[in-house]
Amino acid sequence: MDMLSKLTNLFQQALETREPIVNLLESFVDHWKGITNYYIETTDESRPVKQTDIPWRLKQMLDILVYEEQQQQVEETGPCLEYLLQHKILETLCTLGKAQYPPGMSQQVLLFFSKVLSQVQKPLLHIINVYRPVQKLIRLCGLPDAQTEKEESLFLLAVCTRVKKDPYVLNYILEVHTEATRSSSTSDEPAAAATSTAAAAAAAAARSGTCEAHSGTTSPAGGTSPPGPSSPATPALSGPQATSGLIQILLHLSKSQKSRVRLRAMEGVLVLATLPGKDSGALLAASTPLCELLAQRLCELYSLIPSTLDPVDLQGFPLTPWREQFTQMGEEEKRPPDPGTEPLTGFLCWLDYCQELLTHAPKKLTVKLAKEIHRQWLTGLLQPQLLQMSEAGILLHTALLCCCVRHIRSPALLAELVPFLLGSGKHPERRADTHTDTHTTLRYKLIQHCDHISDEISVATLRLFEELLQKPEQSIVANLVLRNLAQRSYASPTTAGCAGDERHAADVDTLDESEELEEDPFFSDSEFGAGEPLLSLPRRPDESSSSSSHTQLAETVNSFLCLVPQEAKSSHHVQGAGYDTYVHDAHKMLNECTALSLDWGWPDTATDNPAPTSEFYEGHFLQVLFDRIARILEQPYELNLQVTSVLSRLAVFPHPHLHEYLLDPYISLTPGARSLFSTLVRVIGELMQKIQHIPNFSDKLVHMRRQLMGLEEExxxxxxxxxxxxxxxxxxxxxLAAIAFVKLPMEEQ
Structure with missing residues (x-):
């Protein structure tokens, strides 16, 4: 009995291994014939496809293909898949879908193609009887008034995902051919678009049980495409394809009102744009309008931002990562009912999307996309808005640009943005510069806007420059400031030739303001309140002694802390407003700027001998900032805060010339030159004249500080x-004193 049982089991196993293959093929053919027989037997052409057995039969065919593949070896092609390919079933389905017979058939065809491409693991898109119907089905997507956006997005994303697995088939799907290939593929397209033609094709397939194989088609098991000049295996690159191409349709669907459709379309573009290898990026850049359409969409969304948007609302406006706009939370938690919020969010999301493409795409595609954004958005759309005459327009678009700069992180886009805003000048500026060059006109206007008659425009533009100074781009600081300080021509040769302690030991009486300060009792060290954390060291060095680095630090810190006389101080009357509160912030800023400039190759020490020059010019940017600081006593509070914020950001950069020019009170300047400290000295002189005519000035000052801190009502x-x-x-x-303190190496403190 045991022997008989064993034999029975062996026979059963043999039957189980052979029988399903035959049954699967028979079942697959039966389901396909059931579909084609429908077109022979039916008389009701208005009956929706969902009321027929076609969707069920398509699902059964798909399940059979998937199951068959699971039972086969990786290299083998199963009988069912081979039948599907040799009998051009996908071609026939594409024809039926195009005819929309029965009604709704196109949705079923799109879903079937999507599932075949996503569930069948064997490479398919290089086979002519697969990529030809896929190409034809792609052309049927994105049509006006189509009700198939959901199915189209699923299908196109499946195509893109499949291309990601086999990037070499990208040119097949994009249909990048020579002219001869285009003519050949055009002649191969089915002329049948009407219902009757589609039905006739299906009926013929049902009667014959087979379709004539495509001329030149090899066995699908070999996984090859047809030879000859019409093969797209090695296509010649040509111009962008027709408007029905895959890229165009995906970007068309990215504008859909349905969030899931938009998400799938954008994911599909992202998959294609980030394909590995240089060839894919070069193909997309040279032979598709991808970059042009992405930049065009960015401009469209920017143009939708209403001119009634309040620039104040743009301060700190958050960037919504582009994927988060599709989450359920993002759909439910709409922003406050501001008419400008939704368009602005949409624009920033698309900007974030473009930056993700720029970050992960191949170099050729990245370069072209960044340049296209420069051409269409920056130069074509934004520049005229920044140079317009309307103050309201200038204010809004400056605030929008500032918001964009804050959120730009792509090195490629930043490399286009900086020359657009600042030009590419590297030589020191001159006072006589006319600024008529088209490459510097915008830079000149923006810097002029920092000193605009409209305080709102000045604040917005200063905020823009502060955002720029926080970007990891060396040319920003070099263009605005360092190119004018590079030769150190602001320092007199005698003092500049001294090094370290000897320079601080030199006589600083060349500054007229120094003598005034020494004679003025308001500048005496003894006048400081007990709350000031001054370093208990002499304010000025003794000429006969050699000061240590620690002494130099104390002198610099004390010079700034002593600059404002006691009568004009109010911080010691309010808790938490002392000098110590700035040290922590200065450390944080220094760490940020040091991290930015770590690889910029800046020198550790200043140039020993300054280059001789007839007249030192600090440059247009510093000139405007110093002019603004000189008027600090007559400007609005917010404007003063923004000017000082930009100067503090500059002072914290670890370049020796910047440190010396902005933070060294004892530098001996060349005739006609001014530094930050000398400008502040003149402001103090003006202040002392003004407060003499204001009764109870100190009390009023303390009261104003308490109001600004919210401790008293305004x-x-x-x-x-x-x-x-x-x-x-x-x-x-x-x-400034805190910045000078933290910039000294810790081991010297």
Whole structure:
């Protein structure tokens, strides 16, 4: 009995291994004949496809293909898949879908193609009887008034995902051919578009049980495409294809009102744009309008931002990562009902999407996309808005640009943005520069806007430059400031030739302001309040002694802390407003700027001998900033805060010339030159003249500070602008002192 049982089991196993293959093929053919027989037997042409057995039979065919593949070896092609390929079933389905017979057939065809491409693991897209119907089905997507966006997006994403597995088939799908190939493929397209033609084709397939193989088609098991000049295996690159190409359709669907359709379309473009290898990027850049359409969409979304948007709302406006706009939370939690919020969010999401492409795409595609964004958006759309005459327009678009700069992280896009805004000049500026060059006109206008008659425009433009200074791009600091300080021609040769301690031991009486400060009792060290954390070291070095680095630090810090006289100070009357509060912030800023400039190759020490020059010019940017600081007592509070913020950002950069020019109170300047400290000295002289004519100035100043800190209610008061300017001046001097303190190496502190 045991022997008989064993034999029975062996026979059963043999039957199980052979029987399913035959049954699978028979079942597959039966389901296909069931579909084609429908077109022979039916008389109701208006019956929807969902009321027929076609969807069920297509699903059964798909399940058979998937199951068959699971039972086969990787290299083998199963009988069912071979039948599908040799009998051109996909071609016939594509024809039926195009005819929309029965109604809704196109959706079923799209779903079937999508599932075949995503569930069958064997490489398929290089086979002519697969990629030809796929190409034809792609051309049927994106048509006007189509009700198949959902199925189209699924199908196209499946195509892109399949291409990702086999990037070499990209040119098959994009249909990048020579002219001869195009003519050949055009002649191969089915003329049948009407219902009757589609039905006739299906009926013929049902009667014969087979379709004539395509001329030149080899066995699908070999996985080869037809030979000859019409093969797209090695296509010649040509111009962008017709408007029905895969790229165009995907970007068309990315504008859909349905969020899932948009997401799939954008994911599909992202998959194609980030295919590995140089050839894919070169093909997309040279032979498709991908870059042009992406930049065009960016411009469209920017143009949708309403002109009524309040620039104040753009300060700190968050960037929504492009994928998050499709999440359920993002759909439910809409922003406040501001008419400009949704278009602005849409634009920033698309900008973020473009940056992801720029970050992960091959180099050739990245370069072309960044240049296309430069051409269409920056130069074509944004530049005229920044140079217009309308103050409201300038303010809005400057604020929008500032918001964009804050969120730009792509090195490729940043490399286009910086020359667009600042030009490419590297030589020192001259006062006589006309700024008529088209490459510097925008730079000149933007810097002029920092000193605009409209305070709102000045604040917005200063905020723009502050955002620029936080970008990891060396040319920004070099263009705005360092190219004018590179030769160190601001320092007199005698002092500049001294090094280290000897330079600080030199006589600083060449500054007229120094003598005034020494004679003025308001600048005496003994006048400081007990709350000031001054370093208990002499304010000025003794000429006969050699000061240590620690002494130099104390002198510099004390020079800034002593600059504002006691009568004009109010911080020691309010808790938490002392010098110590700035040290932590200065450390944070220094770490940020040091990290940015780590690979910029800046020198550790200043140039020993300054280059001789007839007249030192600090440059257009510093000139405007110094002019603004000189008027700090007569400008609005917010404007003063922004000017001092930009100067603090510059002062914290670890370049020796920047440090010396902005933070060294004892530098001996060349005739006609001014530094930040000398500018502040003149402001203090002006302040002392003004406060002599204001009764109870100190009390009013303390009251104003408490108001600004929210400790007291705001009330109408005289000299509001002056009082607030004095407060900003005191805080700025403490901030500069803190920056000077933290920039000294820790081992020397």
């Amino acid at each position: 009330t109408m008061a005289d000299h509001v602008v002056l009082l607030r300017g004095v407060i900003v001046l005191e805080e700025f001097c403490k901030e």
